[in-house]
Amino acid sequence: MEFQDKTVRKIVTKGDLTKAGLWGSLFLQSGFNFVKMQGIGWAYAILPILKKIHVNKEDLKASLKMHLEFYNNNPFMHPFVIGIVLAMEEAKESLDLIRNIKIATMGPLGGIGDALTWFTVLPVTVSIGASMAINGSAAGPFVFLILFNSVIFALRYFLVHYGYKTGLRAVSNMKTVGEAMSHAASIVGLTVIGALIASFVNFSTPLNITMGNLKIALQADVLDKVMPGILPLGYTFLMYYGLKKSLHPVVLIIITIVFGLVGKLIGLL
Numbered sequence: 001m002e003f004q005d006k007t008v009r010k011i012v013t014k015g016d017l018t019k020a021g022l023w024g025s026l027f028l029q030s031g032f033n034f035v036k037m038q039g040i041g042w043a044y045a046i047l048p049i050l051k052k053i054h055v056n057k058e059d060l061k062a063s064l065k066m067h068l069e070f071y072n073n074n075p076f077m078h079p080f081v082i083g084i085v086l087a088m089e090e091a092k093e094s095l096d097l098i099r100n101i102k103i104a105t106m107g108p109l110g111g112i113g114d115a116l117t118w119f120t121v122l123p124v125t126v127s128i129g130a131s132m133a134i135n136g137s138a139a140g141p142f143v144f145l146i147l148f149n150s151v152i153f154a155l156r157y158f159l160v161h162y163g164y165k166t167g168l169r170a171v172s173n174m175k176t177v178g179e180a181m182s183h184a185a186s187i188v189g190l191t192v193i194g195a196l197i198a199s200f201v202n203f204s205t206p207l208n209i210t211m212g213n214l215k216i217a218l219q220a221d222v223l224d225k226v227m228p229g230i231l232p233l234g235y236t237f238l239m240y241y242g243l244k245k246s247l248h249p250v251v252l253i254i255i256t257i258v259f260g261l262v263g264k265l266i267g268l269l
Contacts, residue, residue: 010090012164018157020079024045050064207219
């Protein structure tokens, strides 16, 4: 997962970052699906800059293939990740490390972004616009839109440039602690993936085991005692095995739907 051309060129400009953070990132959820989530929109946002960084076509292909993988983040906070990742791409860091950094930032930034935008900026700006509209002002909706988008675009602009500067400093530090940093990022990334499995994969069974007059709930009394969430984890590993065996994600989705419907009908799920 190392680039063939490791020549470091300082070619990412402030204009490039602004375009990616303000305009390119607007398409983050344009290709949203349940396989890649925001992966397609993420790759689209940084593709023009990746083309500038990687003059080697194989390097560009490898980088784009990695960036088309699963990605899911708060749509207003992810310009920060764009800045960090582009700094690392420009420094020709390994794709494994870049992937791990992407994954590690999804959970924390998702939580911070939701609290900051959906639960703070949005209610405040809506209340201002709504109060004006209730008092008979037709400008209320426009005031809300102007206020909300002004804050959001200012946040996008700041985050993408701050992320790039942070990435440059981080890259310089990684030269001395690269292996430890990669290992730490891998641990955080795996933790995030584990949390996603527990949150997104809903798999339980109502089956009971009867032993004489004793009735034992298979889910609550057996499986959850072994390890909470063991069924979602097991099914995730099964899907991962299918992917390793080159089964198409759409086939796995169909299998999941059929299994869910049949399992529900026969009382297995």
